Amino acid sequence: MSRDEIVRMFALRHDAINRRDLDFIVSQHATDCEQISPLAGGTVKGREAIGKLYGTWFKGFPDAVWAYEELLIDGDRITEMTTQSGTDTGGFMGLPPTGKPFRVPVVWLFTVNNQQFTHARPIYDFTGLLVQIGLLKAKPA
Amino acid sequence: MTREEIVSLFARCQDAMERRDAAAMAAQHAGTCVMESPTAGGSVTGRSAIAQVYESWFRGFPDLVATTDELLIDGDRVAQLWTVSGTDTGGFLGLPPTGKPFKIPLLWLCTVQENLITHSHPIYDFTGMLVQIGVLKTKRV
Numbered sequence: 001m002s003r004d005e006i007v008r009m010f011a012l013r014h015d016a017i018n019r020r021d022l023d024f025i026v027s028q029h030a031t032d033c034e035q036i037s038p039l040a041g042g043t044v045k046g047r048e049a050i051g052k053l054y055g056t057w058f059k060g061f062p063d064a065v066w067a068y069e070e071l072l073i074d075g076d077r078i079t080e081m082t083t084q085s086g087t088d089t090g091g092f093m094g095l096p097p098t099g100k101p102f103r104v105p106v107v108w109l110f111t112v113n114n115q116q117f118t119h120a121r122p123i124y125d126f127t128g129l130l131v132q133i134g135l136l137k138a139k140p141a
Numbered sequence: 142m143t144r145e146e147i148v149s150l151f152a153r154c155q156d157a158m159e160r161r162d163a164a165a166m167a168a169q170h171a172g173t174c175v176m177e178s179p180t181a182g183g184s185v186t187g188r189s190a191i192a193q194v195y196e197s198w199f200r201g202f203p204d205l206v207a208t209t210d211e212l213l214i215d216g217d218r219v220a221q222l223w224t225v226s227g228t229d230t231g232g233f234l235g236l237p238p239t240g241k242p243f244k245i246p247l248l249w250l251c252t253v254q255e256n257l258i259t260h261s262h263p264i265y266d267f268t269g270m271l272v273q274i275g276v277l278k279t280k281r282v
Binding site: 038070071072073074077078079081098105106107109121123124125126127128130131134135136137138139140141 | 179211213214215218219220222239246247248250262264265266267268269272275276277278279280281282
């Protein structure tokens with residue numbers, strides 16, 4: 001894929017995230033795409049499983065905002081640097097809503113082929129997020 | 142910088158990490174380099190402060206192993222995926238050693254100029270790492 005095609009693909013992705021359009025988001029992933037996700041506790045495969053992860057995020061944080069920095073593109077591999085924020089008013093991971101906000105830097109590492117993501121990996125302080133929204137309580141041991 | 146020069150710069154970083162040499166690691170950074178570091182609790186500037194961040198890791202985890210998985214280069218911006226592991230036998234962040242191990246993925250985002258790193262932002266599950274080594278205790282609320 002050309003750089004322009006990749007940039008266009010991510011512009012469509014960002015629009016879909018803003019619209020909470022799960023169908024479109026997962027349609028950009030290959031049917032056998034693997035996503036390594038702290039939220040899933042490991043690797044998930046396929047559009048349905050990946051869609052569930054986005055759904056969990058948007059259900060838990062209806063006001064979620066993804067702020068993007070410039071893409072880093074090297075051939076078929078891309079990093080998408082984001083700052084994500086939101087408030088747990090919907091209940092995250094099936095738990096009761098805590099009403100608490102969070103803000104974390106999240107970096108996504110993607111591989112693309114033929115206009116589709118074939119591998120996706122978000123890396124962030126997932127445990128810190130759970131502490132921020134009050135699902136986990138942390139104290140010095 | 143050319144791609145080859147950037148690859149060489151990050152090979153020198155990898156070598157310094159393998160030798161757990163904080164001074165050699167800091168020498169790959171510009172004198173005005175800003176590092177956004179959870180370990181430092183925010184941003185630090187300059188080689189001396191950056192060396193201290195690396196020193197706190199090498200002192201806390203004398204068996205620290207950092208392996209690189211991927212290097213992405215886009216102009217003057219670089220992303221490198223690391224897997225970092227070690228055992229807290231030296232005491233991390235000035236705390237007593239816990240003797241517990243950790244293993245985390247870490248995505249290192251950098252900007253480079255004139256054979257040096259001018260901006261450094263490692264992203265990883267810092268809170269989860271503190272839980273793994275037993276410095277923090279968490280419980281579900």
